[in-house]
Amino acid sequence: MENAVVLFTEFAAAIISKKIPTKTNNEIEEKCRQFARLLSLLDIIWSNVRGIDAGLLPTEDQINQLRTALTKAKATWLSMNVGTRQPKWHLTFDGHLLQQVIKHGGLADKSDDTIEFQHQLLMKLRDRYRSITSYQRKETCIRKELRRQKSPEITRIIDQHQQSIKKDPSSKRQLDFTERKQEQRDTKKAKRDAVLDDE
Numbered sequence: 001m002e003n004a005v006v007l008f009t010e011f012a013a014a015i016i017s018k019k020i021p022t023k024t025n026n027e028i029e030e031k032c033r034q035f036a037r038l039l040s041l042l043d044i045i046w047s048n049v050r051g052i053d054a055g056l057l058p059t060e061d062q063i064n065q066l067r068t069a070l071t072k073a074k075a076t077w078l079s080m081n082v083g084t085r086q087p088k089w090h091l092t093f094d095g096h097l098l099q100q101v102i103k104h105g106g107l108a109d110k111s112d113d114t115i116e117f118q119h120q121l122l123m124k125l126r127d128r129y130r131s132i133t134s135y136q137r138k139e140t141c142i143r144k145e146l147r148r149q150k151s152p153e154i155t156r157i158i159d160q161h162q163q164s165i166k167k168d169p170s171s172k173r174q175l176d177f178t179e180r181k182q183e184q185r186d187t188k189k190a191k192r193d194a195v196l197d198d199e
Contacts, residue, residue: 035080037076
């Protein structure tokens with residue numbers, strides 16, 4: 001969502017080049033600007049909800065920023081005549097999300113990395129055993145391989161290897177990485193603040 005302005009500017013140019021006879025260039029550019037603004041505001045909302053930077057509970061400034069972003073995003077959404085019958089719209093814009101952040105400090109965050117890793121693992125195994133014509137035999141081979149990978153002996157060896165390659169948090173490389181991540185966070189925060197200040 002952070003690249004919405006750039007993407008929708010390109011979308012507008014692409015749509016204009018295909019020229020819809022009933023729409024003017026200005027109408028197309030304005031609609032794309034509205035979508036870019038809406039996505040930028042949604043980015044601000046969900047970044048505020050997912051990550052609270054200063055401690056366990058959100059600060060008053062963070063709550064005010066979220067309140068402002070919700071108000072502006074709702075107004076933009078309604079002005080664009082996008083449907084409002086979805087439960088997620090109601091939960092986001094009718095006060096439930098803001099109350100959740102105030103009362104509980106945000107929403108629980110879950111990484112999809114482990115799920116995605118399991119999908120990749122299963123796809124690799126299916127690819128490995130693709131030459132077996134019998135479906136039952138193929139699935140049996142995959143299950144055996146999965147059990148083998150979860151064996152205590154293999155798990156212990158993998159854990160030992162992971163411990164041997166652990167990174168030192170005070171190394172120059174790790175400190176540079178941490179500094180780059182902080183710069184990225186600061187840049188994103190500045191972009192989000194600019195979207196809120198823009199009217």
